[in-house]
Amino acid sequence: MTTTPLLEVKDLHVEFRTKSGVAQAINGLNFSLNAGETLAILGESGSGKSVTAQTIMGILDMPPGHIAGGQILYRGEDILTMNETKRRKLRGVNISMIFQDALSALNPVLPVGWQIAEMFRVHRGMKRGPAKKKAIELMQRVGIPGAEGRVGDYPHQFSGGMRQRIMIAIAIALDPDVLIADEPTTALDVTVQAQVMRLLKELQVENNMGLILITHDLGVVADVADKIAVMYAGRVMEAADVYEIYAKPAHPYTKGLLESIPRIDAEGDRLSAIPGLPPSLTDMPSGCPFNPRCPYATDLCVSDRPELLPAAEGHYSACHYREDVYQGTIEPRQEAQA
Ligand code: SF4
DSSP states (O other): OOOOOSEEEEEEEEEEEETTEEEEEEEEEEEEEOTTOEEEEEOOTTSSHHHHHHHHHTOSOTTTEEEEEEEEEETTEEGGGSOHHHHHHHHHHTEEEEOSOHHHHSOTTSOHHHHHHHHHHHHHOOOHHHHHHHHHHHHHHTTOTTHHHHTTOOGGGSOHHHHHHHHHHHHHTTOOSEEEEESTTTTSOHHHHHHHHHHHHHHHHHHTOEEEEEESOHHHHTTTOSEEEEEETTEEEEEEEHHHHHHSOOSHHHHHHHHTSOOGGGTTOOOOOOOSOOOOTTSOOSSSTTGGGOTTOOHHHHHSOOOOEEEETTEEEOOTTHHHHHHTOOOOOHHHHO
8 A cells, every 4th residue: 555645745846937047947847745753854955955945935036936847745735736725724733934034034023932923823723921931942952052931032042953943833823744954054064954954853853843944954864864865956966875876876977966975984095076067057968967967977878868777776876877876886987077
């Protein structure tokens, strides 16, 4: 018997109409998320990962954004065809999001306790007193010391890490099934990053939430993600269980990303950055979108676009040579690098 995933994105296409043409921000995206699972969506800026989050949340600016096709199924029901009232109810209650920059996401002129309590007043119809009590409980739950005395403080009176915890408190206030965290720790220093990631993981386990972690940093996902989808130029290039991706990447782009992060077990090895830049979304290369930067590219890569297909069981890659990359038997093709 197959169970319906909590969230399923099917063949999603999102475009932006710009002065220089139509930018294909998301190009046939597919993934699914189950309860209690953490999916990391990884990619450089412009890969489409944040547009994915905004499209799921219904906060994409339209225009210039335009959903050109596909489905986003929440418990089997397409969010994109729901009426606005139902979609609005879904957002914030069943599906919630935390953003990179807590300072601009929080209202600077309202006490943080008021902002948390508002979730209970608006969505649960609670009175001020009980809503404030719930806000204090949530502040304690996300690890804000002296919560009772700080409920009337304003966002600027908290450190970056504490503000991020307040935003997490708002996002989880109504026990969502799905939490989307868009670069939640980018603005924080490394120690605080680890604390916030630990908190997110704890809350996810407690509430059996599906967590989508959007990041450009392969280093932050190793301890928290169950599976990873690597995005490039609006497409998933590789998707697999987290251990598989780290141990045996099956796409040259992921392999390049892994070789560019420092590893304690590879002392003395030189780090290498992926040469070149991601393609312009208004002027995609033919064939594989990674071919101008790929050391293994052949004529086939320039003429034919590879589909996302299995390289091993449960491990998908959009590369013509996915099995060779997975086995580690592929060699760079010098003439293709010239
Ligand atoms: Fe590189 Fe070709 Fe694979 Fe694309 S299909 S990643 S260009 S080897």
